[in-house]
Amino acid sequence: MREQIIGRELAHVLRTGPFSAALHLAIEASGLRMEEIQTRLADQGIMVSQTTLAYWRRGRSRPERPASLRAVGALEGILGLPADALTAQLGPRRPRGRWLDHPPGTMEMAEVWSDSKGLAELLAAINTPVHNILHRVSMHDLFVIGPDRGAVTLATRAVVRATADKVSRSVFVYHNDEGEGGLPTVHPVRNCRIGRSRTDPGGEFLVAELIFDRVLGTGDTAAIEYELRFGPGALSDHYHRAFPAEAGDYLLQVQFDPEALPARCFRYSRRRENAPDQGVREVWVGAAHGAHLVDRDIAPGLVGLRWEWD
Incomplete structure (x- = not known):
């Protein structure tokens, strides 16, 4: 039952965002631990710390640099997601400071x-x-x-x-x-x-x-x-x-x-x-x-x- 609920919410968030929620639910649905995800990224030559992954997952930061965006593409494969499922949530690079733009699927x-x-x-x-x-x-x-x-x-x-x-x-x-x-x-x-x-x-x-x-x-x-x-x-x-x-x-x-x-x-x-x-x-x-x-x-x-x- 829990897996069904997570799968349903993941499908919804992949349409609406934000990136942090999509990543979090994708990790939950995969059943992988953070260290396993980090290891699989390293196997592809992509070095990302568990702290960085946790920050992306919690919305404290988001990937913006080319190396980070490459990691997001790899995460899609590791977590069993369609190509660009996570990348599409990022949109254009955000300005520095407080981010007040509303994400896809929302209105002010x-x-x-x-x-x-x-x-x-x-x-x-x-x-x-x-x-x-x-x-x-x-x-x-x-x-x-x-x-x-x-x-x-x-x-x-x-x-x-x-x-x-x-x-x-x-x-x-x-x-x-x-x-x-x-x-x-x-x-x-x-x-x-x-x-x-x-x-x-x-x-x-x-x-x-x-x-x-x-x-x-x-x-x-x-x-x-x-x-x-x-x-x-x-x-x-x-x-x-x-x-x-x-x-x-x-x-x-x-x-x-x-x-x-x-x-x-x-x-x-x-x-x-x-x-x-x-x-x-x-x-x-x-x-x-x-x-x-x-x-x-x-x-x-x-x-x-x-x-x-x-």
Whole structure:
């Protein structure tokens, strides 16, 4: 089972990056020890220290010199990967200093929402650019609608995997795109606590840090749960989850009050919040008054459900 999970995550990361995560999972899948990898490289006349390999694996440095790039090509063969599988993750040589460019398969967080300027300012105020170094293995949202057709709670369970060392937190963004009821409050439920939070003057965006109960190293996972609680008047006819980076599995459940059942319900996806709906399909509201969608290998963008009351 573990081998299947690693193989699945490796296939995903080879499409999306970053290099460190791809190398780490490839080594895990191969079952080779670091000293064995170093020896096989040496057999090809390529001298790389175990420390250097560990740094590449943890994202503390990356290969850039010609000799290092030759080592990466050799690693592809040693680890049983297709040609250029790791090399393609490196891209152009990065500038010196802090690397803020987002890797393949991701978007800047503010790009996903329609009012990117206001959100970008809130994200800059918190200054925790972690979405590029956390792979969302799975997400589960439970959105509860009350008898007045208003949002009551949004309960979220998330499993994330770090693709670099010393990852201690994630960032949550909520957009009140309907402009009613104000912004919700966010509450930790399990394995996390709330750090800094910011809202914009217009009351459209809430940005909050979710601090894990431990610091993650490369390949480590965190399973966190948190809840949004809405005030009166938060009328809603849809909910979507925004994914700035590719993700694994996503389950969205919408639970309706028996006194507020919709006439019809649809699933949809969008590249950005203000983009046209794609993949629209009607979803059944069951006898237990709920609807849901399940998706896998999520592309950057939004996935959600919307409903019609009449």
